[in-house]
Amino acid sequence: MTTATTDLHRPATGPAFQGVGLGRKVKNAVATTLVALAFLVAVVPLVWVLWSVLEKGLQPVLHADWWTHSLYGLRPYDDRGGAYHAIYGTVVQALSTAVLSVPVGVMVGVYLVEYGAGTRLARVTTFMVDILTGVPSIVAGLFVYALWISILGFGRSGFAVSLSLLLLMIPVVIRTTEEMLRIVPNELREASYALGVPKWKTIVKIVLPTAMSGIVTGVMLGLARVMGETAPALIVGAYASSINLNVFDGNQANLPLLMNDQFANPETAGFNRTWGAAMTLVLIIMLFNLLATVISRLSAIKK
């Protein structure tokens, strides 16, 4: 043992800690104010938008006809009718987009993370997905118009709208899946392999369930985003004032199209319908987000 260089029993001279200096107090106050201001700047427009929608759109939506009638045969100034045709279109088009984009997107994401890592195909795919992410919705619409309608000869339909939304949606699903799979710790995969579970089963039964809540949330947010897209609907779909139950054939309204149509209607009825549709769209999107929360709660990692 060497001799101790510090005498632990020596009384401490003076306090070891000083109070917070003035400079730090000022900096703290300034930073706090800045953060609070930034928060206000972000939140005020948001609340404002929601308030406008609520104020102008609530009344039309509260009418029972809104949810059960279309605008078929009504004149621009008729204060009746509803958005049932457009609500149906929006939901059905969103669902067909989801049904097509989720399997494709998830499988590509799984390939990129679990199988392709580092291969040339994976790099090219990632690059393509990056480009696709940046494609403006109107370009997606034009593409579907050129391919689906001009070349393949199909008519305009709700499904054509879904197809263009699909182009916007797939990169979102791929990205979400990729990110969520990447945060699944490798230890879980190895734990599963160590039990003699094959790779594909490990992915299906261990990795995907662990990443599920994140993927669901991402998909729902992507859908909510895509549901409000108007440009592709203007190009490959077309507004109809009556209900069209068949998504594959003929003009089918959706809420953005309804808004676009009624925005041009100078009557009070047009004003109400436009804001009513806006309100409905916000409601549906909120519902989707709520659903996303519930689903991700149910499939969440249990603590």
Place this chain on the structure above:
Amino acid sequence: MAKRIDIKDVNIYYGKFHAVDSVTLSVPPRSVTAFIGPSGCGKSTVLRSLNRMHEVTPGARVEGQVLLDGEDIYAATVDPVEVRRTIGMVFQRPNPFPTMSIRDNVVAGLKLAGVKNRRRLDEVCERSLRGANLWEEVKDRLDKPGGGLSGGQQQRLCIARAIAVQPDVLLMDEPCSALDPISTLAIEDLITELKQDYTIVIVTHNMQQAARVSDQTAFFNLAGVGQPGRLVEVDDTEKIFSNPSQKATEDYISGRFG
């Protein structure tokens, strides 16, 4: 049950990096072999090559033979999935499946292999949890998530999960490094019990632990920075700790290392 392992002239690589140089060593059935050595000398790497877990790392490969009761697990015709079913593994950090309950965690291996019979699963669950000394603590909350257990309990849960598929060999990579002394003792007792039925290889940094639980000890070392790790010597644990034949082993064990 309980098979013999013969490692013959095994070289292990991560891409171009030669991590472990020419290891030859035998592990008799129904015994505990401890791997000791300084950090980075390749203990985990050798351990992971014994159930073909090493090749899961991209670019990683193994040269040489690992014989399980005389059969080379690296033979071209051998399915790595089968190898891992026969040779179970417990990791350094407890890693229960976060989406599963305690019960499902334990029987995950069977369930994923397609066993559906509820009675059978419940039986295996209880037997494995008892085997891992965890039954009494969790029997009233089998449906609660496995992530809600303490670290030591989670580690024992992982052991239960590993023995539920009834492997012939159990590999353990520093299974106690994250645990308190009491959980550590519990797991050491468990290892001694499991030895009746399994061939066990354990990596540990804890000399006392190696001395307490193992029958045979292998000392690994690095020849130098950037050099591959190698096996310095392997012998009965008693001999290694009392009278090792290599100077390096003695230095390491007595703490006069480096």
